[in-house]
Amino acid sequence: MSLNIRTRRFGKTGICLFFVSALMTAGAGHAQQTDTSKWQPxxxxxxxxAGPGGALDTAARMISHLLQTKNLYPNLVVVNNPGGNMxxxxxxxxxxxGDGNYVMTSVSSLMNQEILGKIQHKLSDYTEIATLFDEYVAVAVRADSPYKNIHDLIAKFKASPGTLxxxxxxxIGNHIHVGIASPLKKAGVDISKMTVVPYKSSSESxxxxxxxxxxxVAATTPNLIGLLKSGAIRVLAIGAPDRLSSPFENVPTWVEEGIDVVPSSAQGVLGPKDMPKEQLDVWVxxxxxxAATEEWKAFLAxxxxxEHYLGPEDTRQYRAREYKQIRTVLTDLGLVKK
Structure with missing residues (x-):
């Protein structure tokens, strides 16, 4: 009935124009949807x-939480797969x-394990998505330790590096080990003779x-806050580019102490091998x-x-520089197979 009315009102030419216009509109709408559509996680x-509760787990859960609360990735769960040197x-x-629905923590220690030959994987084979932040290794002693500052400790290491x-x-050989060995090497300590004892967690050490x-003990900052506040430990130096906020505001950096080394360890997000560009772009x-939210900035603080945000290409370049530095230190420690 409706078509007959249109026929009488517009005639055959009008009908043709009407349908052509309708088809063009539908086609344009479809093209627009295709052009603007993205991969949907x-x-x-x-x-x-690593297991639950540590720095890697804490960061991953915050990333997942923010992605969900911002409705960017509503169905992303954190899965812990510790062991086997990663x-x-x-x-x-x-x-x-090739599936962007599966990602992993990207951490400097992956390169340590690769260089040491403890894993058969190469970090460069995977898809670097982004670097997000740096964490720093600090050197701590008991509050009643005879070593009042880092130079006291360096003098002891130089005199008898294996006694402590x-x-x-x-x-052994991970980013925390490198975090103390690298500046001590710069200070003239024979790091290959140090007695280093590995523990399952920093809480145990x-x-x-x-x-x-x-x-x-060498450990990253979150593991030291409570004991430092209580006065149970003294932190002698920290591998940051400049001083951190309370309770570390009185802890000097290695650079401040005349040892020009900043042995930080970067965390980010790693994608699987052969991750398609359209998926990578969405993740970026x-x-x-x-990373621009106040919640994330407060979490880092x-x-x-x-904060150390880098995109995929900058992350690859950064990791390549890290690889060379880590390999040099691990070689000096006598841990790299000839």
């Missing part, structure tokens, strides 16, 4: 190469080649320090968005981490 996993987590990521027990978590089983946009 589905049900995803954020793989963490190989277990990488194996889990390898099951999802140094605790690190979680493995800090307990051992308080119990008198260790003389020195999502991470850039949450609380943990005494420093």
């Amino acid at each position: 589905g049900k995803g996993e954020f793989i963490v190469p 190989a277990i987590a990488l194996n889990a990521l390898d099951k999802h080649k 027990n140094v605790g690190v978590a979680t493995s 800090m307990t051992a320090l308080q119990g008198g089983h260790l003389d020195v 946009d999502m991470l850039a968005t949450i 609380k943990n005494h981490w420093r």
Whole structure:
């Protein structure tokens, strides 16, 4: 009935023009939808190469939380895959080649394990999505330690480098080990002769320090805050470019002490091998968005981490420079196979 009315009112020519116009409008709408559409994340996993509660897990859960609350990635869960010098987590990521619904924490220690030959994976084979922040390694002793400052400790290491027990978590040759060895090497210590004891976590190494089983502990800042505030430990130096806020405001950096080294460790997000560009672009946009939020900035400040946002290409270049520096230190430690 409606068509007959239009026929009488507009005639055959009008009908043709009407349908042509309708088709063009529909086609334009479809083209516009195609041009502006992006890859839409589905049900995803954020793989963490460590157990719950540590720095890697804490950061991953905050990233997942912000992505969900900002409605950027509503269905992303954190999955802990510790062990195997991070190989277990990488194996889990390898099951999802080319699938951006699966990502993992990108951390400097992955290169340490690669250089040491403890894993058969190469970080450069994966898709670097972004660098998000730097964490810093500090050197701590008990409050009653005879070493009042970092130069006292350096003098002892130079005189007899193997007599002090140094605790690190979680493995020999990781970023925490490098975080203390790198500046000590610069200061003239024979780091290959140091006695380094690995612990399962920094909480365990800090307990051992308080119990008198260790003389020195190297650990990242979140693990030291409570004991420093209580007066149980003294932090002698920190590997940051400049001083951190309370409770570290009185702790000098290595650079301040005349040792020009900033042995930071960067965290970010790593994608699987052969991740399509359209998926990478969406991830870059999502991470850039949450990195600009006040919630993220407050989270970094609380943990005494420093914002260090880099996109994919800058991250690859940054990791390449890190790789060379890490390899040099691990070689000097006598840990790299010839």
